Each structure stands twice: as C-alpha cells, then as structure tokens.
Amino acid sequence: MATMAQQIATRVRASPAQARRQRSARRTGKVARNVRVMASAAPSALTAPHGGKLVDLMVEQDKKEAVRASATKTIQLSDRNACDVELLIVGGFSPLEGFLDEEDYKSVVETMRLTDGTILGLPVVLDTDDDSIQVGDKVLLSYEGQDLAVVTVDSKYKPNKPLEALKCYGTSSLEHPGVQMISMERGKYYIGGKVEGLDLPKRIFPCASPREVRAMLPEGKDVVAFQCRNPIHRAHYELFTRALDAENVGEGAVCLVHPTCGPTQDDDIPGIVRYHTYEVLKEEVNNPQVRWAYLPYSMHMAGPREAIQHMIIRKNYGCTHFIIGRDMAGSKSCLSGEDFYGAYDAQDFAKEHAPELGMQTVPSLNIAYTKEKGYVTADVAKAENLTTLSLSGTKFRKMLRSGEEIPDWFAFKSVVKVLREETAN
Secondary structure, three states, X not given: OOOHHXXXXXXXXXXXXXXXXXXXXXXXXXXXXXXXXXXEOOOOOOOOOOOOOEOOOEOOHHHHHHHHHOOOEEEEOOHHHHHHHHHHHHOOOOOOOEEOOHHHHHHHHHHOEXXXXXXXXXXXXXXXXXXXXXXXXXXXXXXXXXXXXXXXXXXXXXXXXXXXHHHHHOOOOOOOHHHHHHHHHOOOEEEEEEEEEOOOOOXXXXXXOHHHHHHOOOOOOOEEEEOOOOOOOHHHHHHHHHHHHOOOOOOOOEEEEOOEOOOOOOOOOOHHHHHHHHHHHXXXXXXXXXEEOOEOOOOOOOOHHHHHHHHHHHHHOOOOEEEEOOOOXXXXXXXXXXXXXXXXXXXXXXXXXXXXXXXXXXXXXXXXEEOOOEEEEHHHHHHOOOOEEOOOHHHHHHHHHHOOOOOOOOOOXXXXXXXXXXXXX
C-alpha cells in the first residue's frame, strides 16, 4: 500500500462548492465563527496557532454554575471523548470552538478541510446512542464523576462510517484499529455544537495546556516536536536530540518531547506507565535543550492524515518543526500483520502540506548502534562496514519478564526499572 499518501492527497483539495462557501464566508464574516471572541493572540515571538488565535473555551469561574444548570441532558464520556473535550477547551484543536456539525464533518472526511477551507487532518466528533437528544439541547458532558463541559447541540446526524473510515484511514477494513473504533465503539449519532468548558479531567499525569507549554518555550527559537506513544529508549533519544542539528533547524533550538498519554492501541503500554518512564528519564538525562509535556490525545493510527492532525496540535502548542518518524501513526492488520501504510507515506504527506500549515518537517534519522562508534546513522554504519547490534521489541519484553540484564546501549536504566516494576505487577 505504498501509494496510500497519494490516494489520500487527492481528497484534500478545495472543491468548487467549498470555494464558493469560502468567498461567501469572507463577505459575511462567517469564517470568524471558528475563533472564539475571548481568544487572545499568541505571543508574537512564538509561532502563531492554527487559524491565528489560541482558542480558550473555559467558562469564567463565576458563570460556571449557570452554564452547568442550563444543561437538561447528560452524556457520559469515554476516555477518548474526554481527551477531545480537553483539547477543545484548552485550544489544542484551535481554531475549533466545538465538535463538528454535519457540514464540517462531511467536508473534513472528504477533503481534509473545514467548510471555510481550514485544513484539519481528522474530524473531531462527539458520538452518542441517545435518541432523545435534539438540536437546541444543552448537554452536560461528564467523565468519571466530573462535569467537564456543556455542548449546545446545533447538529445531530448519522455519520457515514464506512466512508469516514475509507477517506480518513485509507481502508474500511475492520482489521484496522481505527476503523474498529469508529465502527464498534462510537455511537450511531454524532453531535455538533459549541463547547463551554467547566473543568479539565483529573489525571495522575499533568497535561499542560498550549498556553502553559508556550510559556516554557524560548522566544524567537525553533521548537522541534517529538511525538511518541511508547517508552523512550536510547535510539529514540539519539533521534530527537540529533534532530536539533538538522539543516532546517536554527541555532539554539529546543526539542519538545510531547508524548500522547491517552488511549492508543490495545497492546500498547498504559498511559500512566508511559508517563512514569518519561518522568524518570527526564531526571536521568537532565538535558536543557529538551522540554517535556504530555498530551491528552487519543491515537487513531490513521497514518498520513493523523500526521497532519499532530502537526496542527503541535503548532498550537508553540512548535515550529515536527519530527516525522518512519511509518508514523501506522498500523498493521490484526489478522495478516500487513502494514496499512507505506513506511514513508506520512513523511511525504506531511512534507507536502507543511507550507500551508506554517511548519517544517524533520524526517527521523535511521539510527543504528555499532560496536565501534556507538550510535551513528545507518548509512554511515554501512559505508564504514561497522558492526551493528540490534534488539527486537519481542526479545526486549522477554528479557524484562525474565529479569535478564538489558544492554545499556539499548535502554535507559531508569526506564527499565519502571517497566520491570510494571511487569512484576
């Protein structure tokens, strides 16, 4: 499936109908609906958020009770829903003010753009099976006993899930975990409407908001984002620290290590365990060129289109560059083990759309460990005929369980300790 990026790319051009809507929106001011009036511009010394302003949907403290009391119905949020609500409230999904209505949903599915032409990798939707919810209702969004937000329903619709799967994931096969999610986990209706924030999920691991992350970044310097959903080992560390030396990265740049700690694939390490590995590693390396923050995002494993979603989010958090790994957000068939995307589909797709997003991509280096020179790029190892060492993920997990010594060249001792403690439990 090496042409997946090209297949998806054909779906992101603005249609003639969209172009007409964009012209009409500019005349009527409709485009402004995507940017909250209360939103404030990002500091001029940092990169501008997607859409130009950082959205903040949190209701003022003295008005929260009235907003909560206005709701007449309640939806209990899933873990995935709660991540989306949090990112909407804090501006991670800027310029969105809420969940997509039917018109915007269809547009994003078909063309990877909102109806006003703004690029968006994947639709941000709220699902329900509740037949009683109607347009005009105010619905309280509750999560594990917390009231997170109220959504004013301006659209309720039955999505075309097979089409959504095919356009967004490149396949409608239930062998893809993302297709399983939208087909088997989500309810039969989607709800669109503006969100008013009341609270953020109480998490063991703190998730700094875009505004908070921006406050800890150096002004006027490049910020290279590193996305991951697994514990960081030596090769990963070499990869993102060497990215600071890339030709398109300026002097004095920093790397923002920004792991997703929401739901991912069923066989991934739990978010709380990953968080503990990142915290101990942060202390072990103590690198002033590296910043750490955690993202409450639910992975879709959507390959090329998810790469765009990640770039948009990281731009909102203040990043100028994004490291695109080999087979980023990729997935294999749960039956055959076949990859759904080509190894470089996400890289190619992200590079194509980077200028429009106002970001730059940094392809991840192919790093190898050698007996003679330690970590070098794979081409150097081959050119100099160096002796490379490798350790498969399966072998690593077996060694963890059996208590065997893990080579220092492969993993950090602090990370191994956390993983061993989790394995023992």
